[in-house]
Amino acid sequence: MRIVLMGPPGAGKGTQARRLAESTGMKHLSTGDMLRSEVTTGSELGLLAKGFMDKGDLVPDSTIIAMIQGQLANPAGVLLDGFPRTVIQAESLDESLEVAGLPIDKIVHMSVDTEELVRRLSSRAVCKSCQTPYNLVSDAPSIEGVCDKCGSDVIVRDDDKPEAVMNRMKVYEELTAPVLNYYKTRADVIEIIATGTPDSVFEELTQAIETGN
Ligand SMILES: [Zn+2]
Structure with missing residues (x-):
């Protein structure tokens, strides 16, 4: 089975996606994680991608396609994320799936209203030294701004600041929302309201994939 998981940041x-991959044995293909690991290992693809990333440019579609192409035929099925x-x-x-004779079986769209997304993203913080993640609402460090583990500063990343969050939403709406419309004419698109707890969303997700609605 090949599933595409979509949704705003x-x-x-x-x-x-990680939980689903664990419970079904499907291969989780996160293009963000894959790019970072190609760059770290210094593969040919990684070096090519790094050239774009260092300049702040988007990695070209052809490079990303080349990176995931070898994984699409995984017999356990694949879960595309990002x-x-x-x-x-x-x-x-x-096009590449058609050549390989491997169509997409399901598109799952996880939707959350914008206000809730902004609230979630802008409560994210991280230790600038040991990278321990915090949530300023539900999992704040015991001393404000100080990492529980190493004592360094806990900061909000630039791309999690409200202005950047609004910009990420705008980019998502402009570029990715049309992808949903594209798929609606070609594949089975399943809508999931992802406002609940991670457990309840996971339950809804597995049920939707099994039954198709
Ligand atoms: Zn720390």
């Missing part, structure tokens, strides 16, 4: 895609992000990426993914 902060919807909990990564968390749910890709496709644009209609052009969706089209090229369809």
Whole structure:
């Protein structure tokens, strides 16, 4: 089975995808994680990607497609997370899947209202030294701004600040929302309201994948 997991930043895609991969044995393909690991290992693809990333440019679709292509035929099935992000990426993914005879079985869209997303994302913080993640609402450090584990500063990343969060939402709406419309004419799109707890969302997700609604 090949599933594409879609949703705005902060919807909990990564968390749910990891759990789903664990419980079903499907291969979790997170293009963000894969890119970071290609760069770290210094592979040919990683070096190529790094050239774009260092300049702050988006890694080209062809590079990302090349990176995931070898994984799409995984017999345990694949779970795509963070890709496709644009209609052009969706089209090229369809092309390579068609060549391989491996169609997408399901698209799952996790939706959360914008206010809740902004609240979730802007409560994220992290230790700038040991990278321990915190949530300023539900899991704050015991002393404000000080890491429980190492005593360094706990900071809010630039891309989690309210202005950047609003910008990420805007980019999502502009580039990724059209991908949903693209898929609606081609595949089974399942809508999930992802406002509940991680456990309840996971339950809804597994049920939706099993039954198709
Ligand atoms: Zn720390």
